[in-house]
Amino acid sequence: MHAGADQLDRERLARLLDSERTRFAELHPASRRMFEQAQASLLAGVPMSWMSKWAGGHPVYVDAARGATITDVDGNSYVDLCLGDTGAMAGHSPDPTVAAVQERLGERGGAALMLPTSDAAAVGAELGRRFGLALWSFTLSATDANRFAIRLCRQLTGRSKILVFNWCYHGSVDETLITLEGGRPRAREGNVGPPVDPAVTTRVCEFNDVEALERELAQGDVACVLAEPALTNIGIVLPEEGFHERLRSATRDAGTLLIIDETHTISAGPGGCTAAWGLDPDMVTLGKWLGGGVPVGGYGVGAELAERIEADPNADYVDTGGVGGTLAGNALSLAASRATLDEVLTAEEFAGMTRLCDRFVAGCEAAIAEHGLGWSVAQLGARAEYVFTSPEPRTGADSAAASDPRLEDYLHLRLLNEGVLLTPFHNMALICPATTEADVDRHTAAFGSALAELVGR
Numbered sequence: 001m002h003a004g005a006d007q008l009d010r011e012r013l014a015r016l017l018d019s020e021r022t023r024f025a026e027l028h029p030a031s032r033r034m035f036e037q038a039q040a041s042l043l044a045g046v047p048m049s050w051m052s053k054w055a056g057g058h059p060v061y062v063d064a065a066r067g068a069t070i071t072d073v074d075g076n077s078y079v080d081l082c083l084g085d086t087g088a089m090a091g092h093s094p095d096p097t098v099a100a101v102q103e104r105l106g107e108r109g110g111a112a113l114m115l116p117t118s119d120a121a122a123v124g125a126e127l128g129r130r131f132g133l134a135l136w137s138f139t140l141s142a143t144d145a146n147r148f149a150i151r152l153c154r155q156l157t158g159r160s161k162i163l164v165f166n167w168c169y170h171g172s173v174d175e176t177l178i179t180l181e182g183g184r185p186r187a188r189e190g191n192v193g194p195p196v197d198p199a200v201t202t203r204v205c206e207f208n209d210v211e212a213l214e215r216e217l218a219q220g221d222v223a224c225v226l227a228e229p230a231l232t233n234i235g236i237v238l239p240e241e242g243f244h245e246r247l248r249s250a251t252r253d254a255g256t257l258l259i260i261d262e263t264h265t266i267s268a269g270p271g272g273c274t275a276a277w278g279l280d281p282d283m284v285t286l287g288k289w290l291g292g293g294v295p296v297g298g299y300g301v302g303a304e305l306a307e308r309i310e311a312d313p314n315a316d317y318v319d320t321g322g323v324g325g326t327l328a329g330n331a332l333s334l335a336a337s338r339a340t341l342d343e344v345l346t347a348e349e350f351a352g353m354t355r356l357c358d359r360f361v362a363g364c365e366a367a368i369a370e371h372g373l374g375w376s377v378a379q380l381g382a383r384a385e386y387v388f389t390s391p392e393p394r395t396g397a398d399s400a401a402a403s404d405p406r407l408e409d410y411l412h413l414r415l416l417n418e419g420v421l422l423t424p425f426h427n428m429a430l431i432c433p434a435t436t437e438a439d440v441d442r443h444t445a446a447f448g449s450a451l452a453e454l455v456g457r
């Protein structure tokens with residue numbers, strides 16, 4: 001493995017970053033004004049803390065968003081490859097989802113009813129068809145889907161711990177905010193107010209390390225493994241040949257349940273990696289993309305597990321037992337989800353999105369090769385990510401070691417100033433049904449010119 005980022009002239013990088021910051025300030029006076037005004041009423045000047053994680057020092061304020069395009073309050077328009085970090089995988093405000101929302105909220109009326117409409121069962125049936133798990137329940141976020149799935153696994157197995165892979169991210173779930181440091185489990189750096197040391201609740205090992213996984217499971221106290229089928233929150237780390245078969249057999253042998261989190265990996269196709277790779281989890285969790293921008297999450301289980309859940313006389317599932325929420329499963333979220341599944345994120349659209357992503361990856365790889373950088377590009381269907389090392393990392397720790405915050409800031413800001421948005425977290429790009437070849441080519445051109453600047457050509 002050669003560390004591609006080490007080839008760069010650091011002083012040059014610092015100069016380039018400064019000049020992109022100046023350009024950002026010139027291009028975004030109205031956004032800056034709004035950000036300054038917001039300091040008086042919003043913690044950190046943003047509605048939610050992550051929104052301050054943009055390389056220009058403040059976020060751009062949005063005027064309008066449609067399909068794969070965002071327009072900001074200064075009149076700049078962007079090819080949006082961030083897509084709300086998968087919350088807008090369906091594109092911004094797709095027509096069928098907008099129509100379903102208007103009908104539910106406007107014409108028929110009623111969003112927060114604490115009563116079902118027919119949309120919920122239709123969404124459950126469609127998710128069952130896609131993911132192979134028959135019975136579904138809904139939440140407001142993927143975080144909550146994971147939290148509830150973990151509780152169910154603890155209840156079912158009578159075991160206290162969960163296992164996650166190093167550098168995973170599954171939302172703000174207390175048990176998952178853990179990493180390995182020098183081989184030892186530690187609260188993730190910066191973890192805010194953990195209720196207990198996460199080593200009490202969680203075992204952690206490297207993705208793709210089957211021996212370590214089996215060693216941890218052999219302790220006999222792990223209720224469930226919570227795993228993305230490929231890590232997507234520390235770059236993209238793909239599973240090695242045979243990893244998922246071993247994960248499945250090791251969890252079964254240990255009496256441990258397996259939860260597959262498809263919140264990001266839906267990019268692999270209409271049924272995520274579960275369908276694309278023929279996985280056989282006990283539970284699937286998801287969120288973000290399902291409602292076409294309207295908040296919703298959910299988890300699915302097979303019929304046999306559902307029977308075990310329902311047969312348990314000691315669990316209070318219908319009141320304050322810890323699984324549920326007033327707005328969870330609300331009529332508006334499910335109307336939006338039904339339309340998004342049936343008419344937007346369809347199998348045909350995934351095929352086109354993946355082809356466009358192939359084009360994105362080819363463009364990146366050509367630019368990287370042209371400028372002689374030892375970087376690589378990982379792809380999972382309609383999602384791709386460049387990483388400053390080659391070959392692609394095989395564990396979360398390898399991928400974390402290749403990160404380079406300053407270089408990321410430069411690339412993000414340079415691309416933004418050229419009218420292309422990447423996710424503010426690492427270098428992730430997403431393709432939605434509305435993304436065009438011209439959008440992808442705009443990124444390729446901007447990325448190529450950024451690399452030329454970086455290497456001084």
Ligand code: PMP
Nearest residue numbers: 141142143169170171261263264
């Ligand atoms: N699971 C995965 C794999 C995620 O990447 C995320 C968020 N990035 C979540 C769950 C949590 O999603 P949310 O913050 O929308 O609850």
